[in-house]
Amino acid sequence: MSRAAADRLRARADAARVALLPLSVPSTANRCDARLDRAAIERFISILGIRHPVVVTWTPFPNDRRGDHLWQRGRYHRIRVAFDVPARQLAATLVHELVHAAQSEGYPSHREWRAAYDRETDLHGYGANRFERACREIAAQFSRDFRLAS
Ligand SMILES: [Zn+2]
Numbered sequence: 001m002s003r004a005a006a007d008r009l010r011a012r013a014d015a016a017r018v019a020l021l022p023l024s025v026p027s028t029a030n031r032c033d034a035r036l037d038r039a040a041i042e043r044f045i046s047i048l049g050i051r052h053p054v055v056v057t058w059t060p061f062p063n064d065r066r067g068d069h070l071w072q073r074g075r076y077h078r079i080r081v082a083f084d085v086p087a088r089q090l091a092a093t094l095v096h097e098l099v100h101a102a103q104s105e106g107y108p109s110h111r112e113w114r115a116a117y118d119r120e121t122d123l124h125g126y127g128a129n130r131f132e133r134a135c136r137e138i139a140a141q142f143s144r145d146f147r148l149a150s
Contacts, residue, residue: 024055034087040148041094047142048102052076056094058083067093069100071110077101090149092139099135 001009023045025036036056045054052075059080066085070078079097081090107113120129 022053026058030058031084032086034090034149036149037147044098048098050102051105054101067097069097071104071113074109091147094148095139095142096135099138103131
């Protein structure tokens with residue numbers, strides 16, 4: 001089998017795994033030695049009522065952004081967390097992005113979710129955007145009880 005064919009096969013297997021796994025988290029610690037607690041994340045996902053698979057990855061961001069969420073083709077959530085986010089900020093970042101994941105499931109695609117989100121920001125500004133307000137409220141409620149990271 002050629003290397004290209006093997007790569008294609010592996011990519012298909014990876015895609016299938018993503019479709020089957022409810023949660024995928026990076027197994028290694030990030031640059032600040034922060035680690036994600038898979039079981040705690042799973043409990044929080046179920047509390048939020050997220051129905052689709054969630055994939056979490058460490059990502060280098062070019063700015064001081066800590067994380068983001070992508071609603072991938074309305075099939076699974078991809079949450080990217082800055083690979084150098086300090087441990088004390090990691091749980092709050094993850095809670096924030098998981099709330100966005102729950103919110104986005106009310107929309108059939110990332111484009112429609114993003115349009116609703118941007119409309120809120122246009123009308124009320126980032127701080128009063130109702131999606132962001134919900135993130136802050138839930139983070140304030142859960143960040144202490146739920147240690148999603150260590
Ligand atoms: Zn947000």
